[in-house]
Amino acid sequence: MAKNTVSSARFRKVDVDEYDENKFVDEEEGGENQLGPDENEVDSCIRQGNMLAALQAALKNPPINTKNQALKDRAENLVLKVLTSYKSSDIDKAIQSLDKNGVDLLMMYIYRGFEKPSENSSAIFLQWHEKALAVAGVGSIVRVLTARKTV
Amino acid sequence: MYLGQWLYFPDKNLQILLDLIKDSSLLCFNMSLYSFGTKPISCHAWNKDHTQLAISTNDHTVQIYQKDGNEWKKIHELAEHNGNITGIDWAPNSNRIVTCAVDRNAYVWSLKDGVWKPTLVLLRINRAATCVKWSPLENKFAVGSGAQSISVCYFEEENDWWLSKHIKKSIKSTILSLDWHPNNVLLAAGSCDFQCRVYSAYVKEIEDKPSSTPWGTKMPFGEILFEKGESGGWVHGVCFSPSGDCLAWVSHSSTVCVADAAKEKQVTQLKIEFLPFLSILYVSEDNLIAAGHDCSLCHFQYVDVDNLQFVSKLGMAKGSLKGNQSAMQHFRNLDKKATTDADDTGLETLHQNSISQLRIFHGEKSNGAKFSSIGLDGALVIWDFEVPK
Numbered sequence: 001m002a003k004n005t006v007s008s009a010r011f012r013k014v015d016v017d018e019y020d021e022n023k024f025v026d027e028e029e030g031g032e033n034q035l036g037p038d039e040n041e042v043d044s045c046i047r048q049g050n051m052l053a054a055l056q057a058a059l060k061n062p063p064i065n066t067k068n069q070a071l072k073d074r075a076e077n078l079v080l081k082v083l084t085s086y087k088s089s090d091i092d093k094a095i096q097s098l099d100k101n102g103v104d105l106l107m108m109y110i111y112r113g114f115e116k117p118s119e120n121s122s123a124i125f126l127q128w129h130e131k132a133l134a135v136a137g138v139g140s141i142v143r144v145l146t147a148r149k150t151v
Numbered sequence: 152m153y154l155g156q157w158l159y160f161p162d163k164n165l166q167i168l169l170d171l172i173k174d175s176s177l178l179c180f181n182m183s184l185y186s187f188g189t190k191p192i193s194c195h196a197w198n199k200d201h202t203q204l205a206i207s208t209n210d211h212t213v214q215i216y217q218k219d220g221n222e223w224k225k226i227h228e229l230a231e232h233n234g235n236i237t238g239i240d241w242a243p244n245s246n247r248i249v250t251c252a253v254d255r256n257a258y259v260w261s262l263k264d265g266v267w268k269p270t271l272v273l274l275r276i277n278r279a280a281t282c283v284k285w286s287p288l289e290n291k292f293a294v295g296s297g298a299q300s301i302s303v304c305y306f307e308e309e310n311d312w313w314l315s316k317h318i319k320k321s322i323k324s325t326i327l328s329l330d331w332h333p334n335n336v337l338l339a340a341g342s343c344d345f346q347c348r349v350y351s352a353y354v355k356e357i358e359d360k361p362s363s364t365p366w367g368t369k370m371p372f373g374e375i376l377f378e379k380g381e382s383g384g385w386v387h388g389v390c391f392s393p394s395g396d397c398l399a400w401v402s403h404s405s406t407v408c409v410a411d412a413a414k415e416k417q418v419t420q421l422k423i424e425f426l427p428f429l430s431i432l433y434v435s436e437d438n439l440i441a442a443g444h445d446c447s448l449c450h451f452q453y454v455d456v457d458n459l460q461f462v463s464k465l466g467m468a469k470g471s472l473k474g475n476q477s478a479m480q481h482f483r484n485l486d487k488k489a490t491t492d493a494d495d496t497g498l499e500t501l502h503q504n505s506i507s508q509l510r511i512f513h514g515e516k517s518n519g520a521k522f523s524s525i526g527l528d529g530a531l532v533i534w535d536f537e538v539p540k
Contacts, residue, residue, distance in 0.1 A: 024323050137424025139405035146383040146404040
């Protein structure tokens with residue numbers, strides 16, 4: 001009882017949840033087929049100036065179920081590239097062209113973008129966030145927060 | 152009358168009657184708001200002729216109120232639990248109340264000589280009970296709990312006590328909501344493990360073998376007949392349609408889902424743009440009402456698979472109601488808040504905080520034109536809704 005536990009505090013680093021037999025584990029769904037958006041396709045669309053198609057291409061095959069972090073990072077960078085090359089005036093039209101699932105997916109990418117800010121990206125993401133929110137409502141943000149597997 | 156005025160009289164019960172005509176959908180409905188103080192109402196239940204109301208305001212007791220004109224008079228207090236009451240259900244025909252609480256107990260209350268007497272139910276759970284529902288024939292009831300199980304309780308005549316059987320299959324987390332199928336055997340359960348399931352709660356000791364339904368033919372006790380969920384989104388509320396062929400549920404991921412047993416149990420999901428719902432109710436075979444953290448009621452219609460539509464929000468107060476401030480009000484605002492501005496912190500909706508539960512007030516699910524909602528703002532609202540054909 002009077003033992004000094006400050007120095008020998010190894011027990012404090014034990015993760016008790018690992019030993020819990022009733023621990024909830026998410027179902028493992030096969031993520032092998034998810035390749036992420038096609039970089040070449042997106043690049044060619046941007047070069048041609050077809051921004052709508054570039055956005056659609058960037059949102060295809062989202063790497064939601066994979067554990068491959070590199071794949072997720074690549075997808076994220078690709079989407080960031082597309083979002084930054086958009087003109088502010090075209091953002092509204094772009095979001096109109098997406099369906100409900102598309103806007104939810106875009107919201108997921110926006111929040112991922114918030115996590116790792118680079119010089120100008122936050123301002124761009126905030127703009128996209130405002131427009132997407134106007135279309136999809138707070139429900140889309142709730143779905144980003146409650147999703148257990150995100151991009 | 153300014154809509155937020157009742158806040159100044161927290162102990163009185165003011166009734167506000169509003170007649171609003173919705174322009175687009177031409178639905179007329181009345182709403183009556185009753186305030187039961189400032190503490191949130193966690194659960195409520197009505198008696199058979201809806202003259203008495205049992206509520207719990209987030210504490211260990213259940214209060215029963217009697218309707219007296221436009222006011223509610225407290226006539227009974229049911230105090231036996233040692234923890235917050237989480238569920239109340241009133242069996243209309245046998246006039247028994249079942250309550251469950253976080254103290255891992257449930258009691259069945261019977262009225263004897265004008266006093267409600269409790270009978271302990273042996274739930275055999277080691278975590279809090281979260282919800283309770285009488286079956287349609289009132290010969291058994293189901294209690295959901297945090298012990299990852301559902302206790303189906305029935306009365307054993309021999310020993311004069313309530314016994315329970317556990318449903319545990321596949322449940323990996325707390326049960327949040329329950330609803331019985333009209334055939335008195337099937338039970339829908341919404342859980343924190345993101346799944347909505349339909350179980351068989353067939354108790355062979357007290358009933359005959361059930362006939363088959365679109366949900367399945369073999370129904371041994373505890374069998375799962377339907378299981379669906381997406382990762383992410385606790386299932387807060389479940390409700391069978393009046394015929395029992397459809398099952399609707401709302402989850403924390405801001406979605407409303409309907410499973411259609413008649414169409415091979417296909418699930419239609421609708422993503423909504425509001426904050427998550429906590430409760431869903433069928434008011435006719437095709438019409439659903441959902442309410443929750445958005446503090447307002449939403450009306451949905453389910454026509455067929457992949458055809459679940461949001462119709463409208465109900466009970467939005469018109470802005471013009473706030474316009475007329477009397478001189479007395481001006482002075483009151485100045486005195487209390489040092490400002491003459493109208494109270495802009497009040498919500499436009501009738502409820503000023505999340506709505507925790509919806510219940511049929513008058514009639515049944517098949518023609519539930521009147522239903523009630525309770526909220527974390529301590530208010531009870533009775534809605535008179537004209538169901539569109």
